[in-house]
Amino acid sequence: MSATVFDERRNQIHRKGDTPFDLACDKDSLAGAVSQRACVFCGSRVVLYPIADALHLVHGPIGCAAYTWDIRGALSSGPELHRLSFSTDLRERDIIFGGEDKLYRALIELIDRHAPQAAFVYSTCIVGIIGDDLEGVSRRVEKEKGIPVIPVQSEGFKGNKRAGYHAACRAMFRLTGSGGTSAISAKSINILGDFNLAGELWIIRRYYERMGIEVVANVTGDGRVADLQRAHGAALNVVQCSGSTMDLAKMMQAEYGTPFLRVSYFGVEDMAESLYTVARFFEDLDPEIVSRTRELVKEELESLYPELEKYRSALAGKKAAIYVGGAFKAFSLIKAFRLVGMDVVLVGSQTGTKEDYQELYEITDRGTVIVDDTNPLELSSFLQDRHVDVFVGGVKERPIAYKLGVGFCDHNHERKTVLAGFQGMLNFAKEVHSSVMSPVWRFVPRHTTNSTPGSEEPASVPERLTAAGGA
Amino acid sequence: MLLRHTPKEITDRKILTINPAKTCQPIGAMYAALGIHNCLPHSHGSQGCCAYHRSTLTRHYKEPVMAATSSFTEGASVFGGQANLVQAIDNIFTIYEPDVIAVHTTCLSETIGDDIPQIARKAEADGKIPPGKYVIHVNTPSYVGTHVTGFAGMTKAMVDYFAESAGKKINQINIIPGYVEPSDMEEIRRIAEVMGVRTVLFPDTSGVLNRPQTGKYDMFPPGGVTVEALKSTGNSQATIALGQLASGPAARALDSKCKVPCEILDLPIGLKATDRFVDTLRRTAGTDVPDTINIERGRLLDIITDMHQYFYGKKVALAGDPDQLIALTEFLVSIDMWPIHIVSGTVDKDFQARIKEITQYVPHPVNVGIPGDLFLLHQWIKNEPVDLLVGNTYMKYISRDEDIPLVRFGFPVLDRIGHGYFPTVGYRGGMRLLEKILDVLLDRQDRDAKEESFELVM
Ligand code: SF4
Ligand code: SF4
Numbered sequence: 001m002s003a004t005v006f007d008e009r010r011n012q013i014h015r016k017g018d019t020p021f022d023l024a025c026d027k028d029s030l031a032g033a034v035s036q037r038a039c040v041f042c043g044s045r046v047v048l049y050p051i052a053d054a055l056h057l058v059h060g061p062i063g064c065a066a067y068t069w070d071i072r073g074a075l076s077s078g079p080e081l082h083r084l085s086f087s088t089d090l091r092e093r094d095i096i097f098g099g100e101d102k103l104y105r106a107l108i109e110l111i112d113r114h115a116p117q118a119a120f121v122y123s124t125c126i127v128g129i130i131g132d133d134l135e136g137v138s139r140r141v142e143k144e145k146g147i148p149v150i151p152v153q154s155e156g157f158k159g160n161k162r163a164g165y166h167a168a169c170r171a172m173f174r175l176t177g178s179g180g181t182s183a184i185s186a187k188s189i190n191i192l193g194d195f196n197l198a199g200e201l202w203i204i205r206r207y208y209e210r211m212g213i214e215v216v217a218n219v220t221g222d223g224r225v226a227d228l229q230r231a232h233g234a235a236l237n238v239v240q241c242s243g244s245t246m247d248l249a250k251m252m253q254a255e256y257g258t259p260f261l262r263v264s265y266f267g268v269e270d271m272a273e274s275l276y277t278v279a280r281f282f283e284d285l286d287p288e289i290v291s292r293t294r295e296l297v298k299e300e301l302e303s304l305y306p307e308l309e310k311y312r313s314a315l316a317g318k319k320a321a322i323y324v325g326g327a328f329k330a331f332s333l334i335k336a337f338r339l340v341g342m343d344v345v346l347v348g349s350q351t352g353t354k355e356d357y358q359e360l361y362e363i364t365d366r367g368t369v370i371v372d373d374t375n376p377l378e379l380s381s382f383l384q385d386r387h388v389d390v391f392v393g394g395v396k397e398r399p400i401a402y403k404l405g406v407g408f409c410d411h412n413h414e415r416k417t418v419l420a421g422f423q424g425m426l427n428f429a430k431e432v433h434s435s436v437m438s439p440v441w442r443f444v445p446r447h448t449t450n451s452t453p454g455s456e457e458p459a460s461v462p463e464r465l466t467a468a469g470g471a
Numbered sequence: 472m473l474l475r476h477t478p479k480e481i482t483d484r485k486i487l488t489i490n491p492a493k494t495c496q497p498i499g500a501m502y503a504a505l506g507i508h509n510c511l512p513h514s515h516g517s518q519g520c521c522a523y524h525r526s527t528l529t530r531h532y533k534e535p536v537m538a539a540t541s542s543f544t545e546g547a548s549v550f551g552g553q554a555n556l557v558q559a560i561d562n563i564f565t566i567y568e569p570d571v572i573a574v575h576t577t578c579l580s581e582t583i584g585d586d587i588p589q590i591a592r593k594a595e596a597d598g599k600i601p602p603g604k605y606v607i608h609v610n611t612p613s614y615v616g617t618h619v620t621g622f623a624g625m626t627k628a629m630v631d632y633f634a635e636s637a638g639k640k641i642n643q644i645n646i647i648p649g650y651v652e653p654s655d656m657e658e659i660r661r662i663a664e665v666m667g668v669r670t671v672l673f674p675d676t677s678g679v680l681n682r683p684q685t686g687k688y689d690m691f692p693p694g695g696v697t698v699e700a701l702k703s704t705g706n707s708q709a710t711i712a713l714g715q716l717a718s719g720p721a722a723r724a725l726d727s728k729c730k731v732p733c734e735i736l737d738l739p740i741g742l743k744a745t746d747r748f749v750d751t752l753r754r755t756a757g758t759d760v761p762d763t764i765n766i767e768r769g770r771l772l773d774i775i776t777d778m779h780q781y782f783y784g785k786k787v788a789l790a791g792d793p794d795q796l797i798a799l800t801e802f803l804v805s806i807d808m809w810p811i812h813i814v815s816g817t818v819d820k821d822f823q824a825r826i827k828e829i830t831q832y833v834p835h836p837v838n839v840g841i842p843g844d845l846f847l848l849h850q851w852i853k854n855e856p857v858d859l860l861v862g863n864t865y866m867k868y869i870s871r872d873e874d875i876p877l878v879r880f881g882f883p884v885l886d887r888i889g890h891g892y893f894p895t896v897g898y899r900g901g902m903r904l905l906e907k908i909l910d911v912l913l914d915r916q917d918r919d920a921k922e923e924s925f926e927l928v929m
Contacts, residue, residue: 031540034511035540063494069490084476095582129583156518156520157544395526399536404686
């Protein structure tokens, strides 16, 4: 069976081993495609939202706020202000006469009532069009109320999620540099790019603390404004998931000279390597740190491996497909699947860059399909074509996998358990196992053909259908 | 306390919505469009909106939800989205091959002023719309109306674009089911069938958003009202529209366009509203009410009889959409419960008066918030506690903080299943609602009972 793709998308799909690798990416989605991509606002919102003692006000019509109300299970150990949904709920009048006054009054009211440590004001598409002066209003309120009021330029049409990450980083960067740093240890870091889904940042933080490192700011899981304000006092930025917070690390490096390291907390190899990298960074200051870290890793692995073995034997040889937001996550997932003996036959992302795809190409096996910004039709034909056993994706992909009788693991907003850290690897194996081995698949006719309109009636659209990757 | 930031003291708020009891128009339009057979909803705007609408519908139904988008970029937002939409229409008909593309706008395309019919004509002139295929549209800026009006608008568009009158009436009745679940649409159709009434039901999302597991992924599932059936609505004897706000506009359009007389009723939730629906069906189609229906009614009545002490004087807070709230409130009052706080984010000019009328004999002051939000509802509850909450998943915060049982009802329900499969309309739907209400009330009574008064038989 061949995969159904738009002609224009042919070079956004590649099957390793066929032709020289040259995947087109960073393209705007094709009009009319059922894209799985989201917008700038979405990117900003998911990155900033876990800062729990800040006010998050969505300046726009109600929908943008309603759909992002507490969608990400980012846990807070203290304030819960981030779990409320605040919107200026723009109406027709405001579109005609402008929404600045409304925004001003909303901010004043909210700051008076909730006394947040800072306020983030998100602009949505329409605000970009009607031209409200977010900067101006924010500056005015900031002066009157004495807390940072930061506009987040996140008009949806100005790019995809990645542009939103960038806007979020710019917003956070404005907070840094204002807090006192004298009490901060020389062995200190900021954790960037973990959002404390299911509480995983707490686990990571504890690893670092066991190594004798002080964590200054969590960016942004269980985040606090005051921590961000002191973040420039940390000796090092440790950045996970290149997409979302890398820009902040770069800005901080340029401004304060804070170096950064890229890490991943997902999968045993990457998790251990991350801790070692950070340990080596501080080795001059603390010669013992590497051996302490080795001790930590050993302890964790000793309890992990016997447990993991149970799942490994059951999962070995099963096939996995990965379609995630940022490509960086895919790297770790590929390694994690290898660790439990599974083959990755499809990997793709919504917003990967050229370098990301090059790296994916290098670490995958021959025959693996690599895609950029795919759509449900393509996905479903790949899933069937490659006889996938478990699919890792986001909310919109889950029901497609299930309808096809393919197992699923949410590695995104809707994850229910910790997937990071050593413990997370076990949870991941458990989750994959629970889905792949579920008895439900015995009741479902799997991998039947003729299930996409394209493949049912190829005769009616011959020239626009192409077989992807020579399948 | 997740909502510890909600103060008890209520201050005047005109400029802000906190914890909305509504969402935006396009999602309603998208949901309605999914109720047309072989139709691909299309969001004319940036891709973010479309992603959000699909995700939310997917979370609510746990089903794949297909919709395309014009994927606006900065260029489109300056120069207009004509090129995007024409290209989208071409791409969609070429690769996905639906019968219908149902376009709705977003805040963005509305503000820049794209004229959809004009763009569709352009696409047609350019030969991008194959013969026998259709592009329909509705304007859904979210700074006007809510998800309910978006649904109503797309339903009306079905009439505007498809209804034809051949001059000769045929033996069928149109039913517009309103913004209800696929299971409800199925149940409404079943009731009509049992009564021997031939119907065209539109929109009809049953078989689209409550599909069986087949091991296959169909981009266009078997359900949905066909274009042919929609065309025939102009020749029907009459239209029965359920829900003033969601179904009224389509029913009236059909009346003025094709002279099909309409009756606009409340949603058939609960005993009295279902009585009115069944009676209207009977009168309009000139049939009798068969035993099956009478038995179902009798059973609902039997449950109310058996359990009436448990309903007596229980205070309820509700949030949702006006059509649903009117019928629900009537149902609750009819079983002796006291709905005392009611909010909707959707404005309906008759709502306040209807609720006042329905609750006039409730021996307690009744708060009606329209437009209101869940923040306000929560504040009211803090000031005047209730025994039961009825509303969508977002009510679970209030439920947890105030320790009040919640019956999930409305849109969206993101954390429980059932709504796609089991109706709450009709007599059987009424039975299910009562079961849900009694389950939570009696569980609560059991949980809170002292050891010596813990009862086996209730
Ligand atoms: S921009 Fe408008 S249509 Fe899009 S999600 Fe926001 S409110 Fe809804
Ligand atoms: S309006 Fe713009 S910002 Fe809001 S959801 Fe749509 S694309 Fe995103």
